[in-house]
Amino acid sequence: MLFFDPILSEDSSISCASCHKPEFAFADNVPFSKGVHGQLGNRNTPSAMNVSSRDALFWDGRAATLEEQALGPITNPIEMNLPVAVAVKRLNRSRKYRNLFYSVYKTTPSSKTLASALAAFERTLETGNTPNDRWLNDEPNGMTTQQEHGREVFRTKGKCFECHFTPDFTGDEFRSIGLFNGKEFNDSGRYKITHNLADIGKVKVPGLRNVAVTAPYMHNGQFKTLREVIDYYDQPHLLVPDAINRDSLLLQPLGLTEQEKQDLEAFLHALTDDRFVKK
Ligand code: HEC
Ligand code: HEC
Numbered sequence: 001m002l003f004f005d006p007i008l009s010e011d012s013s014i015s016c017a018s019c020h021k022p023e024f025a026f027a028d029n030v031p032f033s034k035g036v037h038g039q040l041g042n043r044n045t046p047s048a049m050n051v052s053s054r055d056a057l058f059w060d061g062r063a064a065t066l067e068e069q070a071l072g073p074i075t076n077p078i079e080m081n082l083p084v085a086v087a088v089k090r091l092n093r094s095r096k097y098r099n100l101f102y103s104v105y106k107t108t109p110s111s112k113t114l115a116s117a118l119a120a121f122e123r124t125l126e127t128g129n130t131p132n133d134r135w136l137n138d139e140p141n142g143m144t145t146q147q148e149h150g151r152e153v154f155r156t157k158g159k160c161f162e163c164h165f166t167p168d169f170t171g172d173e174f175r176s177i178g179l180f181n182g183k184e185f186n187d188s189g190r191y192k193i194t195h196n197l198a199d200i201g202k203v204k205v206p207g208l209r210n211v212a213v214t215a216p217y218m219h220n221g222q223f224k225t226l227r228e229v230i231d232y233y234d235q236p237h238l239l240v241p242d243a244i245n246r247d248s249l250l251l252q253p254l255g256l257t258e259q260e261k262q263d264l265e266a267f268l269h270a271l272t273d274d275r276f277v278k279k
Pocket of ligand 1: 035
C-alpha cells in the first residue's frame with residue numbers, strides 16, 4: 001500500500017510506483033523518470049523485482065540493505081523530496097496507517113517500521129516462472145531450440161555469463177562495460193562512493209530477469225532495444241572509442257554473427273516471467 005501511495009512525496013504527487021511501474025516489471029519505460037515538480041532524474045530506474053538477494057542496491061551500490069535503500073528516494077530532492085520525519089508524521093496522522101502499522105508491528109509508524117514495510121513488500125517481488133527456469137528444471141514449456149542456442153552464445157562466445165550469472169543473472173559485482181569517458185558519458189558510478197580510481201565508470205551488474213520488459217537499458221537509459229544492447233557489446237568501441245576503464249573482457253570485438261545475435265536476443269526473452277507475457 002505504501003509503495004503505491006503518493007503520501008510519501010512532498011506534494012503527494014509521486015509514489016514509488018510512479019517510477020517503478022508494475023507493468024514494466026517495476027522499472028520505468030523512459031530513460032529518466034520524473035520526480036516531484038517534474039524534475040528529471042539522472043539515472044535509469046532499475047527494476048525493483050528480484051532484489052531480495054542483492055548484496056548492494058542502486059547502480060553505485062550505495063545502500064547495503066533494502067531497508068536502508070527504501071528511505072533514499074523519499075528524501076531525494078529530485079524524487080520525492082520529503083524528510084523522513086515528515087513522512088512518519090503524515091502516517092501517524094492517518095487513522096488507516098496507524099491501525100495497519102499497529103496490527104503488523106504493535107507500534108506506531110516510525111522510520112524503522114516504514115523502511116521495514118517497504119522492504120517486506122519488495123521481497124515478495126520475486127519472479128521464477130520463466131522458460132529458462134523450466135528448462136533448467138527439465139520441466140515442460142522450457143526454451144525453444146533458438147533460445148537454447150542463444151544460451152550457448154551467452155555462456156561462451158558472448159562472455160555474458162562472466163558477469164551476468166544465475167540465478168538472477170548478476171553476481172552483484174561492480175564492472176564497467178565502457179559507458180564512461182569523462183565527457184558525454186560522465187557518470188563515474190561506483191567511484192562516487194569509493195573514490196577508488198579502479199572503480200571509475202563501474203556500476204552494479206544489473207540482473208537480467210524480465211529484461212525484455214524493462215527497456216530502455218543501462219544506467220543512462222542509452223539503448224532502446226535489446227538488439228541495440230547486443231550490437232553495443234559486439235563492438236563497444238564504435239559508440240565509445242575513448243572509454244576509460246572498460247572491462248578487459250570487452251576490449252576486443254566479440255565478432256558475433258547475425259544468427260548469433262538473434263539467438264542471444266531470443267534467449268534474453270526466455271528470462272521473462274509468465275505474468276508479463278501477453279496472451
Ligand atoms: C522519481 C523516480 C523514483 C521514485 C519515486 C522511486 N524510485 Fe526507486 N529508483 C529510481 C532510480 C532512478 C533508481 C536508481 C538510482 C541510482 O542508482 O542512483 C532507483 C533505485 C531503486 C532500487 C534499487 C534497485 C537495484 O537493483 O539496485 C530500489 C529497490 C528502489 N529504487 C525502490 C524504491 C522505493 C521503495 C521507492 C519509494 C519509497 C522508490 N524506489 C521511489 C527511481 C525512483
Ligand atoms: C564485464 C561484465 C559484463 C559483461 C561481459 C556483460 N555485461 Fe551486461 N551489463 C554489465 C554491466 C556493468 C551493466 C550495466 C552497465 C551500465 O549501465 O553502464 C550491464 C547491463 C546489461 C543490460 C542492461 C540491463 C538493464 O536493465 O539496463 C543487458 C540487457 C545486458 N547487460 C546483457 C548482456 C549480454 C547479452 C552480454 C553478453 C553479450 C553482457 N551483458 C555482457 C556487465 C557485463
